[in-house]
Amino acid sequence: MKSKIIVSALVAAVCLVWSGGGLAFVPEGELHIRVPGQDGKISFQSIDETKILVSVLDSQDKPVKDLMAKDFEVIKGSIPANVISVQILKTRLDMPISYVLMVDNSFSMEKRKAVQPLLAALGEFLKIVRPIDEVDVVVFDSKGDFLVNDHHLRLATFRSNNISELKKFFEKSFKEGMTGETYLYEGILGGLDLISRKPQKTNKFLVVFSDGEDLNSNIKKETIGPKSKGLENFKAFSIDFMPGEKKDQFLDAFSQSLGGKLWKAKSADNLLPIFRDISTTLLYQYVVEYNFNRPPQASLAVSPSSISIEDLTIIDSSPLLNYIFFDLGQSSVPDRYRLLKTQSEAGQFDEKMLENTMTKYYHVLNIIGKRLTENPGATIGLVGCISDRGPEKNNITLSRARAESVKSYLQYIWNIDPSRITITARKLPEKPSTGNVEEARVENQRVEIRSDSPDILDIIKSTYTFQIANTNEITVQPNIKPGYDLKDWNIKIKGNRDFLNLKEGQGNIVPNYTFDLARFGFGKISAFEHISVTAFLTDITGQTFETDTVVIPVAYTRRVKTKAQRNAQRVMEKYALILFDYDSAEIKERNKVVLDRVVKRIRELPDARVTILGQTDIIGTEDYNLGLSQRRAKSVFQSVTENGIPSPERIEFKGNGPHDPPYDNTLPEGRSFNRTVIITLEYQIQETELTE
Template sequence: MIYRWIFAVLLVGMFCGPGLALDAKDLLVESPREGAQVALDRIIEDGKVLVRVADADNQPILGLTAEDFSVSQFGRKARIVSVESFAENLDVPRHIVLMLDNSGSMEQRNAVEPLLAAMDELLKIMRPIDQVHLVVFIDGQTQRIGGRDLHVRTFSSSDADALRNFVRQVYQGRLTVNTFLFEGMLAALDIVGRMPADEPKFMVVFSDGEDLNSRYTRDDVSQSIQNLERFEAYAIDFMPGAATDPFLSSFASRGGGQIWKATEEAALVPIFQAVASKMQYNYVISYLFPTEGRLAVSPAGLTIEEVKTIDASPLLGHIYFDTGSSDIPPRYQRFTNRLDTVTFEEQQLRGTLEKYYQVLNIFGKRLATNPDASVTLVGCNMDFGEEKGRQDLSAQRAEAVAVYLRDTWNIDPERIRLEARNLPEKPSTSRIDEGRADNRRMEIHSDHPAILDLVRSTYLNYRIDNSSLIVRPLIDSLYGVADWRIQVSAGGTTLAEVAGEGAPNDHYLLPLKLDRPQDVGAAGSIAVSLEARDRRDQQLSVAAEPVKVQFLQTSRRLAQQLDYRVQEKYALILFDFDRDTIDARNQGIVEQIAARIRALPQAAVEIVGHTDNIGSDAYNQKLSERRAKAVYDLLLAAAGGDPDKRIQYRGAGAQDPPYDNLSSESRAFNRTVAITLEYLARD
């Protein structure tokens, strides 16, 4: 049977966060132990309560542990941090007031030594933090206490030996002729009234006779009791006769305690031991309401599809130089000896910029492969500032490239023609730094179609239908959130992460960092977890339902004779600065794409025009649309039939550029039209 003690109180000091107080109503403390009655004595502080536990006969139950208690509030169960009996606890002091009858009848009844022995037993439960107050009678003298002149002596100490010595001096000295029971109780009650309100208080009255000499009455004592709250009262009736004194019984009952009847001196030791036991059945329970939480993620699944990509990248025949320099910048990949040129294959390169930074080696390889081809290297300068009119610098730039082709790729110097000029034939604007940087270049020209042809490669790319997750964290903490972290991972790799202090927002949009989508696909799922810590240093760890990953692999679909996705990418039209006309070389490439469109009637075709970031957004938007429309018109005418329903075009302006516009080459590659053919195939 579980006995419950429910109390409602405004608990000041329980905090959900700095400066925010909670109403701690209906705090429920209970014990699953059979027959245990739990009474909540008081709240010591936030998360710490003082309880008493007794059995059905109101006898203390000792030796309880955390498993013997539960604490809850409004149905929310707390985590028991610790349970300490008073013997173990060194945080909560006890205040014990002992009113001892030291009248002469004690000697007549041979009770002095038994009483001293009994007091020794009682003082064994003392801890260094406890305060014990002794009140005894005295003849012929008074002490002013609580506005009354009382025939009492008092002594207070936290030292058990000092208390023993005082009691021995009292009982082994001259005992009183008179009995001042009511005055002694009034003095003791005054001491109780001056004790801290939030700390346990006990008052024990030991009497071996009726009051015969007090100036005050039992009514005065009763009135004093009415003014006191929250203390436990015990009485030891050592008076002659079998009946328990009604006044002492009423006193103990009023204080929620107990009275014992001692009919002989031999009973004093066990009775005082019982009193000590009563003071020991208090427990200090420390608890915390756990911080709880949950985590929701959407979408519940995503698809990663392998796409066979046939990439035909334009070859930009420009090498850009630093101001006033003819040294080839280190971003352009160069071999240190001729042996490295043997294994170089441009088909192994991926990505337009990766191919571009190998442009010197691509030209070297193509010239070596096509011995009938020749090139013209045209050195240019920005014709501004320190480069103003510096055709000598232009010549040095052309020569630097020629030296590399001759010495590393063993190209016959007769096949390399050098020219020098100031601005390029088709320059960028000289009004801004970016345009001037674009003009510090060396251009490669050739009439041989293979030298400036597209750089083709085939590889697997990956398409993800959702590249971001929406994460909704919910943390329920009575004490407030100190910090938190949300992590998204797959296959041991972190894909996204967000962290903060205080309560998190209701949701976060987390872009996934998918450097290796194939690894995420192979993992089969994405894990999303939340780690948090509240202001009481409690840790919370929750995980959302894993995001399922469907991985469509080309090799598996081939083995199953299923369609797989193919994408052909042509970023081939590199326009001159601020131009939308298509030169003759690129018109030929458009014809090749038109042939692919005719051969692939199932292919969807998208044409997207781009620009660099020089100029206004509005102007660049119109320019990109003109570029896309120019390519669209050519393709539509060359493809024949009625393909316009599957050919779409648009201009992206300078927004969402393919490259970052931070270098001359990236701006050049942004002056483009990207053409994508997408279709399903089986072989």
């Protein structure tokens, strides 16, 4: 049952619940299996991440029967698992087994009158084979050619899970295919090769039967060791039917090294009970299922508890930055500028449709082109400049090529008479950005656009609707107390059912997380009825836990345009009117005209709240730039208040320095726009009073 969501005025807290995800086992350390009270031999093979095949033998090497879940302990590193179920392998019809039987079919078996006892014993063994199992048989064949790692082995093989077919193959091998020599090492190598071809997760068993010492193999026994290394979920058992009382040392060591054992058959009468023992040993293995389940304790605090968004009408007057910046050594206009492809596109262009300062700037050549067509008597001058370093050192040709690039665009796309455009080439600009930093040098790689006509370089006006909210971000504060250590985690944010954002990490520390609504866009957020936040945790055992979902309602107040609903609407007028030269607080003559317009608007709006904010770029020290931005803001403030503005107390100014830059400081144009003072007028107006 999921925990109840607790919502207060400021935060929403949720408890963690198990999602029922996968139970993959991943704790660090070795896996250990214990059966308390048993002093014999315990071995196991992995089936998958939650199951193992366990063999439990007593002190007499007999399988221990009738064990249950409570009899087993499964531990990984220091973490105990929950043993969920224990079943005998022969009852699990979902777990196939691959058997490989390597049988010595040399003539000595006939001499010792052991063929029929062996065939009977093999028949007994085959009773354990189920329809889902697979059996490969390997026998000696003096004419055979079984290739393993460039070794030509004298073997014959046969694969089936049909008991009758397997019996027929054994009978034929002893009736028609007996050999006068023993190729034990070749037979074992061939068996291991077949094992190596089986799926890695399949449980595999090799049973080797030999009645004589190897005297005839073309390989040495040392060849076998490397082939057996790295084989997973695999055990080997051997039956030594060689004459004599002692166990064959090689077969004994081989079996034990691969998790099995060796049986010594002293006579043909021993073969049947030995194969029965092997069958019992294999069948009375236990499939042990387990998991690691220790859910964490966790809570998730999310604020705010609701989001309110409303439309804000922006009357935006952006300065026209009359510089085109170029890459080092290049004369083509960079791709970030919005260049039209045809005169037909130019005919459709309207600068009033551009919504923000940077969008307007990247259309600056189109804006100037449009204004030149609307003011046929106006002319412009293009001044090509270089940074005068590296490939641009004394490169006046490059300066001219940059200016020609701009001229060509205006001529061929905007159909401007080339006689209206003059070109000047120089090294550094008349007022260069100085300093030994790369940012300053890059700003000198430019074309300046000059005009005596105020209409060409005038501010760019536009009116558009913008969304604002009661918060710019959603804050998520996780409080996690892991049970097992956390492997990974993520916090997912959705709008209705749409994915918005993902924060993810690893380990037990889940830091506070902030989702920037403003950066994502309030226009997009306003389309949702709610924002939801959910955390997912996966611990080192592979279990996934999920919090209840915190739902944050979104209320969107749309701008109403019908006459019957003439609500008061919030309006913001922005004038980023002052673009200062590098390291300057002087208001240029060009901007004084704009400033007069702002003063006029402030007079017309006696209830408007006015903010004057000075900014700088990032070149220079923080303290110096902070002082410079304050001087810029104060310079504008004084110019405004000296004009006898009513209620001057509604006007405030401050310098922000390089902090919270409105534009991208990594670009020369961004730094130029950041050398600014932004004047903002905020007020309310009836819908019918607003002219767009």
